[in-house]
Structure formats: C-alpha cells, structure tokens
Amino acid sequence: MKVNYKILLAGSTLAIGVMALLAGSVQEREAERIALATSPIVPEAVQHKSEEWAKYYPRQYGSWKNTKESSQLTDMLKEKSQLPILWAGYGFAKDYNAPRGHYYALQDNVNTLRTGAPTDDKTGPMPTACWTCKSPDVPRIQERDGELEYFTGKWAKYGNEIVNSIGCANCHSNETGELTVRVPHLNRALVAAGLPSFEDSTHQEKRNLVCAQCHTEYYFKKTEWTDKEGKKKVAKVVTLPWHNGLTAEGAEKYYDDQGFTDWIHKISKTKMLKTQHPGYELFKTGIHGQKGVSCADCHMPYTQEGSVKYSDHQLQNPLNTMDRSCMPCHRESESKLKGIVLQKYKRKEQLHELAMDNLAKAHLETAKAMEMGATDEELASARADIRSGQWKWDYAVASHPAFFHAPEETLRLLAVANESAQQARLKLVTILAKHGLVNYAAPDFSNKKNSQALAGVPLEKLVAAKEKFKATLEKEWYKQAEANGNLNAEKSRKGLDEAETAYSK
Numbered sequence: 001m002k003v004n005y006k007i008l009l010a011g012s013t014l015a016i017g018v019m020a021l022l023a024g025s026v027q028e029r030e031a032e033r034i035a036l037a038t039s040p041i042v043p044e045a046v047q048h049k050s051e052e053w054a055k056y057y058p059r060q061y062g063s064w065k066n067t068k069e070s071s072q073l074t075d076m077l078k079e080k081s082q083l084p085i086l087w088a089g090y091g092f093a094k095d096y097n098a099p100r101g102h103y104y105a106l107q108d109n110v111n112t113l114r115t116g117a118p119t120d121d122k123t124g125p126m127p128t129a130c131w132t133c134k135s136p137d138v139p140r141i142q143e144r145d146g147e148l149e150y151f152t153g154k155w156a157k158y159g160n161e162i163v164n165s166i167g168c169a170n171c172h173s174n175e176t177g178e179l180t181v182r183v184p185h186l187n188r189a190l191v192a193a194g195l196p197s198f199e200d201s202t203h204q205e206k207r208n209l210v211c212a213q214c215h216t217e218y219y220f221k222k223t224e225w226t227d228k229e230g231k232k233k234v235a236k237v238v239t240l241p242w243h244n245g246l247t248a249e250g251a252e253k254y255y256d257d258q259g260f261t262d263w264i265h266k267i268s269k270t271k272m273l274k275t276q277h278p279g280y281e282l283f284k285t286g287i288h289g290q291k292g293v294s295c296a297d298c299h300m301p302y303t304q305e306g307s308v309k310y311s312d313h314q315l316q317n318p319l320n321t322m323d324r325s326c327m328p329c330h331r332e333s334e335s336k337l338k339g340i341v342l343q344k345y346k347r348k349e350q351l352h353e354l355a356m357d358n359l360a361k362a363h364l365e366t367a368k369a370m371e372m373g374a375t376d377e378e379l380a381s382a383r384a385d386i387r388s389g390q391w392k393w394d395y396a397v398a399s400h401p402a403f404f405h406a407p408e409e410t411l412r413l414l415a416v417a418n419e420s421a422q423q424a425r426l427k428l429v430t431i432l433a434k435h436g437l438v439n440y441a442a443p444d445f446s447n448k449k450n451s452q453a454l455a456g457v458p459l460e461k462l463v464a465a466k467e468k469f470k471a472t473l474e475k476e477w478y479k480q481a482e483a484n485g486n487l488n489a490e491k492s493r494k495g496l497d498e499a500e501t502a503y504s505k
C-alpha cells in the first residue's frame with residue numbers, strides 16, 4: 001500500500017494546530033474567568049476613558065462600542081409639527097430629535113441648536129448642568145472641583161473637559177467593578193422620596209438605578225452658595241422632583257408649591273413646565289417594573305460566548321434582540337409579541353395626536369384672545385389648564401418608550417392632558433365671544449416650517465451660528481482635551497465630526 005505521507009503529515013499538522021488552538025482558547029477563557037473574579041483596578045486618573053477598561057473587559061467594551069450602530073437621527077419637530085407651537089419660546093422649539101445610541105449622547109448635546117453657539121468659556125445660553133447625563137467626565141469634574149462649582153457657570157465652561165460619551169465609569173466602580181452611581185443627585189432624590197439609597201437597594205434594583213442617573217425627570221434648582229475664597233455664586237443643580245412620590249401629579253405639585261416655571265410661553269404667555277424624560281418613574285408603574293424586571297434584563301441581555309456569559313452592553317431597542325431580551329420569560333412567538341408592542345404604540349399615537357392638537361390650539365386661541373383685549377385675569381384659568389395639561393402630555397411621551405414600559409399610565413396621562421386642553425379651549429371660546437370673535441380657527445401648524453414661523457424661531461440665524469461654533473471653538477475643545485490627556489480621539493471620536501445633525505437636512 002502506498003501511503004501519501006504528505007497528506008498524513010498535513011492532516012496531523014492540522015490536528016495539532018486545532019488542538020493547540022483549542023488549548024489556547026481554554027487557557028484564554030480560564031485567564032478571563034480569573035481576571036473577572038479578581039476585578040482589576042482601573043486607575044482613577046484614567047477611568048473616564050472607556051478604552052482604558054477595554055484591556056480587562058474586551059466583551060463589554062466591544063458591545064458598548066456597538067451603540068454606535070444606532071445612528072439614525074429622527075427629527076421629532078418634523079414628525080410632530082405641533083411641537084414648535086407647544087414649546088414656543090423654549091429651546092426645544094429650535095431642535096429636538098428622538099434618542100439614538102449612547103455613543104452619540106455627548107456629540108448630540110454639542111450639536112443641538114438648543115445648546116447654542118458659545119464663543120468662549122463664559123457664553124451660554126445653557127448652564128453647565130446640561131452636560132450632566134452625557135459623560136463620565138461629569139463625575140470626574142464634580143469630584144475634582146466640587147459639585148456646586150461644577151453646577152456654576154455656563155455650558156461652555158467645560159467644553160474642553162467633558163469630551164467622552166457615556167461610559168464604563170458612569171455605572172461601574174473603577175476599584176471593584178461593581179455597579180455604582182457617581183452623581184449625588186440620585187441618592188438625594190431617593191432619600192427625599194423615602195426610598196432606599198442606591199447602596200441600600202437590592203441588586204435587581206441597582207440594575208435599574210444605574211439608568212435612573214439619567215433616564216428621569218429633573219430640573220435645575222437655583223442654589224446660592226459661597227466658594228472657598230468667600231465669593232458668592234449661584235449654581236443650577238440637577239434635582240429630581242420626587243418629594244411627593246415618583247408620579248406626574250407628585251412632581252407637578254412639587255413645582256407648583258415652589259412656584260417654579262421653566263419658561264413663559266411665547267404665544268400664550270402661560271407659565272410653563274417642561275418635562276424631561278421620566279423613563280425610570282414611568283417604567284416603575286408598568287407591569288414589568290412591578291414584577292421586578294429591570295432595565296438591564298431587556299436592554300442588556302446575557303450573551304453566551306463559549307463558556308463566558310456576559311451582559312450585552314449595546315444598549316438599544318430590545319426588539320432587535322428579542323431572542324435574548326424577551327424569550328427567556330415569554331412563550332409567545334417573537335412576531336406575536338412584536339405585534340402586541342405595535343398595537344400599544346398605535347393606541348398611544350391616537351391620544352398623543354389629539355392631546356397635542358388641542359394643546360397647540362389652546363395656545364394659539366389664547367394669543368388671539370390677548371389680541372382681542374382679554375386680560376391676564378380673564379385668561380388665568382385657561383392658562384392654568386394649559387400648564388397642567390401640557391405637563392401631563394409631556395410626562396407621558398417625553399421618554400419615548402413609555403407606551404411600552406407603562407401603557408396604562410401613558411394613556412391615563414394623555415387622556416387627562418387632553419381633558420385639560422379641552423377645558424381651556426371651552427373657556428377660550430367664551431372669552432373670544434365676549435370680545436366679539438366667534439368661530440375663530442387657529443392658523444395652520446401642519447408642518448415644521450409653519451410651526452417654527454408661528455413660534456418665532458430664527459432658524460437660519462441659529463444654524464449659521466452653530467456651524468461657526470463647530471468650525472472654531474468646538475474643534476479647539478478636542479485639541480485641548482487631547483493635549484491634557486483626557487481624550488483619545490482616535491478611539492472615541494471616530495465618525496463623530498461627521499455625525500448627522502437634524503438642522504442640516
């Protein structure tokens with residue numbers, strides 16, 4: 001028998017190779033298990049740079065970076081043309097997009113027309129507080145300069161310091177790797193609400209609370225303080241209005257009791273409240289929240305890679321990962337569950353549109369009544385309805401997914417909002433008639449252009465100023481941050497200079 005030694009040799013070399021590879025990967029996994037168990041310390045001085053965590057936690061880092069894939073930008077002012085009317089005189093009437101991946105959080109804050117076009121470190125329009133839910137540089141600066149100093153001054157003060165988007169150090173201790181919250185405002189709010197602090201919460205609740213550092217309702221509380229040199233200063237401190245419970249009514253009462261107003265409405269002169277994104281609060285009222293399911297269960301599902309199991313850090317829409325996000329608990333088919341979610345969305349949309357139309361008309365009818373000579377006294381009751389109704393509408397929809405997280409509460413709030421708007425409009429019909437006007441029809445707000453014109457948004461001017469800022473000061477910020485060693489642009493700013501903005505479309 002003639003043996004083909006070449007084939008034999010090749011075959012055994014291949015077998016040895018495969019065995020070596022297997023042994024290698026077993027060793028590698030073993031090394032990884034040990035590394036995970038011993039929790040390496042990420043040096044404090046560099047913990048704000050997520051790439052510094054990568055060498056210990058390659059899988060979490062790799063999946064975290066993939067939040068970049070959710071890059072689609074949705075201009076909500078185009079989608080819902082009532083919005084510029086509802087927010088006339090407030091930043092959101094200028095520019096407002098649906099959320100996308102955490103990779104973009106910081107850049108979107110820099111890009112939005114709401115943060116304006118500062119020319120140096122003292123110009124606004126926004127306060128420093130606007131950086132708070134965008135970056136692991138925020139706790140770094142709070143710990144370095146003191147919380148009140150961080151909350152003092154204009155947004156541009158920290159442009160060259162706050163340069164890394166939401167990362168590992170926002171949710172993990174650099175020493176133990178455990179879940180942590182690094183911003184004091186959350187624990188203050190939990191205590192005010194009579195709830196356990198983060199440290200005293202269950203592990204499952206911590207898997208919610210790391211998200212509640214940012215996905216909550218808040219306002220900037222004006223706080224007078226004196227610095228080390230005895231200089232009197234005013235800080236704008238991120239504060240969660242949880243003193244009367246984590247509900248829309250509780251927060252509204254808190255603001256009313258304080259006599260707090262976010263802005264005076266440009267069209268109707270109503271003293272308005274702007275809801276931010278009470279995602280955590282609403283989630284807790286829904287069935288998943290009540291049954292103890294946590295944000296991470298759906299948004300950071302466990303993933304198996306060989307013998308290593310880890311949490312997928314690509315925070316995104318869980319409908320993209322239903323096999324891992326939903327199926328561990330549900331028996332229905334994916335398509336059936338998806339259908340149920342879509343149905344919830346459509347039910348919300350109907351009430352959402354009704355409430356916005358009625359609120360927008362109420363603002364415009366108030367303006368008409370003022371034009372006809374109605375006094376503030378005559379309009380007080382209608383304006384109170386508008387304030388309260390718009391607060392409830394905004395609370396229901398500002399954290400986009402509440403229709404799924406908490407469908408009943410979302411629909412309840414939209415129904416109450418619509419009722420308040422209707423009440424205001426009934427009163428306005430009478431006031432207008434008293435001043436000699438019947439059958440008044442509000443002007444058309446069926447597209448973004450008309451609405452922004454009615455709201456008096458000088459769009460071209462804002463865009464030109466923003467583009468100049470982006471070509472000058474913004475570029476300077478990253479250069480300085482790189483020089484200071486706080487930014488590794490090569491690793492963490494890839495594609496961001498070209499990231500899409502809504503205003504240039």
Ligand code: HEC
Binds near residue numbers: 099105214
């Ligand atoms: C440091 C603040 C911060 C923390 C902590 C945080 N988020 Fe976010 N999140 C944001 C911001 C800001 C955005 C919007 C980013 C954008 O549109 O540029 C966002 C967007 C999202 C999105 C939309 C992603 C997409 O692809 O559309 C999801 C989902 C999300 N967050 C879930 C979570 C969950 C779950 C947690 C907790 C495990 C969490 N976030 C923790 C600030 C935060």
Ligand code: HEC
Binds near residue numbers: 169207
């Ligand atoms: C928005 C908050 C958030 C951010 C940002 C974040 N993590 Fe996590 N991480 C979590 C949560 C929640 C868990 C689940 C923890 C648990 O249940 O014990 C987790 C788990 C982990 C674990 C434990 C093993 C596992 O996979 O479950 C490691 C290690 C880890 N993260 C590393 C990182 C690294 C590295 C980064 C940055 C690249 C990062 N995390 C960014 C929230 C976050």
Ligand code: HEC
Binds near residue numbers: 100212279280293
């Ligand atoms: C039971 C699963 C589940 C849990 C638990 C959960 N979510 Fe979600 N979340 C979803 C689904 C599904 C969507 C997408 C709904 C849709 O189609 O718009 C979503 C959407 C989101 C979005 C918006 C994404 C976007 O681009 O519009 C954010 C932000 C978010 N969730 C944050 C959270 C936070 C914070 C928590 C915890 C307080 C949480 N979620 C808990 C399932 C869940």
Ligand code: HEC
Binds near residue numbers: 297298318327341
């Ligand atoms: C950790 C377990 C768990 C996970 C993960 C989970 N669910 Fe659920 N879900 C529940 C429980 C518990 C209920 C309450 C109903 C019950 O007890 O039978 C529920 C109820 C629901 C309902 C009906 C309640 C309502 O609001 O009308 C829908 C729809 C639903 N889940 C969709 C999803 C989707 C979509 C996902 C993935 C994005 C998901 N769930 C992930 C446990 C889970």
